Amino acid sequence: MYSIFSFPSIRKSLFTTILSLFTAIVYGQSAQVTISGKVTNEKTGAPIPFANVYINNSSIGTTTNENGAYTLANLPLGNLELAVSSLGFNPIKEIVRFEQPGLKTVHFKMREGIELDGVIIYSRKSKLLQQRIKIITRELLGQSKFSKQCKLRNPEVLRITAPDNGHLLAQTTSPLIIENYALGYIIHQDLDDFDYHEGKVYYGGNTRFELMKPENEAQQKLWRANQKIAYKGSLKQLLSSMVSDSLQENGFRVFQEIPESRRVFNTVRVYNGLNPLKNHLNNRLEEVRGITLIQPGELETERLVVTQTQLEVFNMNKRGRSPYTDMAYSYSTIKMPNGYIVITPQGWVVTPMGFEIRGDLGNDRFANLLPSDWKRD
Known part of the structure; x- marks a missing residue:
């Protein structure tokens, strides 16, 4: 009669797999950073109490205590854009990078006075x-x-x-x-x-x-529903769809400008059996899958969106204007002067590298803006 111990190679492989999975889970749970430090007056060295210390464009933040000390816990690895503001001081913005989990110290020195260039102060009744x-x-x-x-x-x-x-x-x-x-x-x-x-x-x-603190459960549900509406068709959804290779499933079609050296003028490019953008000139564009634009970053929490040429994006769930008569959907363009940007798998842009967005995606304003750390269900 055979027993499981009669197959040592299988048992060892199974044990190794379980151990690797356990290690990955534990590391994923513990691979976080806690930042602490002090915020002080650059000129006097005095602590600045009640200053706001936060991750820029997010809801992650805290305030300093009476000694100017602060702590931000459970932060992801990678690049973080830390910001500090306090009444009567010039705001600070600084990018820091953490590649190892643990406790880190970051101090800030703030300069007194708000520096404004050539402003005119009007009467409130003007x-x-x-x-x-x-x-x-x-x-x-x-x-x-x-x-x-x-x-x-x-x-x-x-x-x-x-x-x-x-x-x-x-x-x-x-x-x-x-x-x-x-x-x-x-x-x-x-x-x-x-x-x-x-x-x-x-x-x-x-x-x-x-x-905000909701007045009741109904208001909380309404806010969540509206947040989902704001997320749909947003830059955050577009980037996360690239990572998960689900652009078309989420209503996006993305076209990449073909370098002139690679353009073919006597044929028509097709994508999944379709002839996209019938009236585009000289095969200037080709439709791409999201995964072709994504490369792994240095850390598990990072992805690179890489393109040397302009991207043209259509939101197929939203009618709008575009330069193409056969694609009357909301239209945006994305340029990356440095050839790439760094994002999280959830679509949070952590290193923009000066990328430019125009069109529908560029028209997002504060009424529709979600914090970078907003999460789907």
């Missing part, structure tokens, strides 16, 4: 000021169905100027507070720069998300 605040509000919140449920709580922190060249510029003296009652977030935005000109807007700065 009609011109109100008109300009209305434009800034519209451009920051966007014009989606959620924008009507958003509000700028403290527009008085805006410092606005309008040079003779037609630009409308703004900065903030302290974080601009945006209440988003559609998604359940309070957004604190340090607006380093805002430039509106001829219908186009550029803005940047540190962004901190704070979770």
Whole structure:
């Protein structure tokens, strides 16, 4: 009669597999970073209490205690963009990288005073000021169905100027507070720069998300449902779909510009038996699967999105304008000047490398914006 011990090679292989799986699970659970440190006045060395320390563009954050000390726990490995803000000090933004789990120390020194360039302070009763605040509000919140449920709580922190060249510029003296009652977030935005000109807007700065407390379970469910709507068709969903190779399943079609040296002018490229973009010129584009754009990063928590040429993205779940008469769907373009960006498998952009987004995806505003750490069910 045979027993399991009669097959030592099978038993050893099985044991090794189980041990490897157990090790992977334990490492996955423990491969996290805890950051602690102090926030002090650069000039005097005095601690700064109640400063906000957070991961930029996320809801992960804390405040310093009366000694200026802080702790951020359960952070993933890889690149983290840490941001610090405090009333009366210039905000700080710094990228740090952690490749090993454990306790890390990061200190911050803040400079007093808010440095604003050439601002003009208006009377609160100024009609011109109100008109300009209305434009800034519209451009920051966007014009989606959620924008009507958003509000700028403290527009008085805006410092606005309008040079003779037609630009409308703004900065903030302290974080601009945006209440988003559609998604359940309070957004604190340090607006380093805002430039509106001829219908186009550029803005940047540190962004901190704070979770609102729902009044009841029904409101919490509504917020979650709206968050799912905001996620659908977003950049975050697009990037995570590339990683999971599920672009078409999630309603995306992505075309990559073919380098001129590889273009074939006497044939028509097909994709899965289809002839995409019938009216595109000289086979300038070819449809790609998400997985062809993804490469592994240095860490398990990182992926690289790699392309040397422009990507053109269609959201097939949303009608819209595009340069192509046979593809009347929402249209976006993505350029990566450095040839790649670094993301997490969930679509969180951790190292943007100056990539540019235009079109529908570039029109996302705070009314539809989710924190980078938002997770699907």
